Amino acid sequence: MIRRYHCSVMYSDEYSKRILKILGDEGIHYDDIMGNAFVFYVYSDNPLTAEILKQLETEPSVEVLFSKSELENANWYILEATRFDIETSDDDFTFEYSCPYRTPYDTRYRHQKQINPYVSKRTPKWKNNYNFCAMLGDFNRVFCSDRAKNMIFTRDIVGVDYMHVVNRRGESTENVSQMVFNNILPMNCFNFIGEYSAHQCESCGIIHYEFKHPGDDNIRIRADLIPKGIDVFVAERSFSRGWIQPPIIISKKFYDLLANEMKEKHLRYFPIG
Numbered sequence: 001m002i003r004r005y006h007c008s009v010m011y012s013d014e015y016s017k018r019i020l021k022i023l024g025d026e027g028i029h030y031d032d033i034m035g036n037a038f039v040f041y042v043y044s045d046n047p048l049t050a051e052i053l054k055q056l057e058t059e060p061s062v063e064v065l066f067s068k069s070e071l072e073n074a075n076w077y078i079l080e081a082t083r084f085d086i087e088t089s090d091d092d093f094t095f096e097y098s099c100p101y102r103t104p105y106d107t108r109y110r111h112q113k114q115i116n117p118y119v120s121k122r123t124p125k126w127k128n129n130y131n132f133c134a135m136l137g138d139f140n141r142v143f144c145s146d147r148a149k150n151m152i153f154t155r156d157i158v159g160v161d162y163m164h165v166v167n168r169r170g171e172s173t174e175n176v177s178q179m180v181f182n183n184i185l186p187m188n189c190f191n192f193i194g195e196y197s198a199h200q201c202e203s204c205g206i207i208h209y210e211f212k213h214p215g216d217d218n219i220r221i222r223a224d225l226i227p228k229g230i231d232v233f234v235a236e237r238s239f240s241r242g243w244i245q246p247p248i249i250i251s252k253k254f255y256d257l258l259a260n261e262m263k264e265k266h267l268r269y270f271p272i273g
């Protein structure tokens, strides 16, 4: 496992010249942001990375990258769909909102619950290695093609249901379904290894968890506590602020179908146990 840090430095920062020199000496590419700042990636397997990180005034965002063998050796994974290809066009039809709060400008809602299908203008342009996508802004709301549905059915993956997607006239859209996971994995099945905070909603008392470094290797699963015979769960609580849904947890059997058999390009997996 290596960590990739996405760093951003203002030219006015005290250490910017020194960092630019290190980047130049090492041949590390950076992008200029309108003459005010520059951004670059560094990796934890580079010995100079620690020195660069030490000097940054703004904490970089981090992402863990797993090798193929680290992925293959795991038994449970968090699943995310990475390509945003469904844009819902009638939120008031799809969702019911709760726990309102006032901002200086308007009233907003802390939670939304899906009560109707998504309304989408079109079907994604599926391909051989593209059968899954996400809704704009949330990796945990997953949609799939009929081909994917068929594969999941014939491989006896347990725990996936579907809801149709409709067009603006309320008719089912062809060849795209929302994936629905009805098995909830309670919070005692998770151990957090990354630093996190818990936030409780003032109105309804629901708690969500937020990691200090969201892309890092933050979670382990208590495999001994997971109900047997089920391949897909969603976590009981959200691990992010805002509208983001709780994470999806899948078995090795489901991972094998998606990653090795279907070779899907627009999903990613975080091994958690």
Ligand SMILES: [Zn+2]
Pocket (backbone or CB within 6 Å): 098, 099, 110, 111, 201, 202, 203, 204, 205, 206
């Ligand atoms: Zn609430």
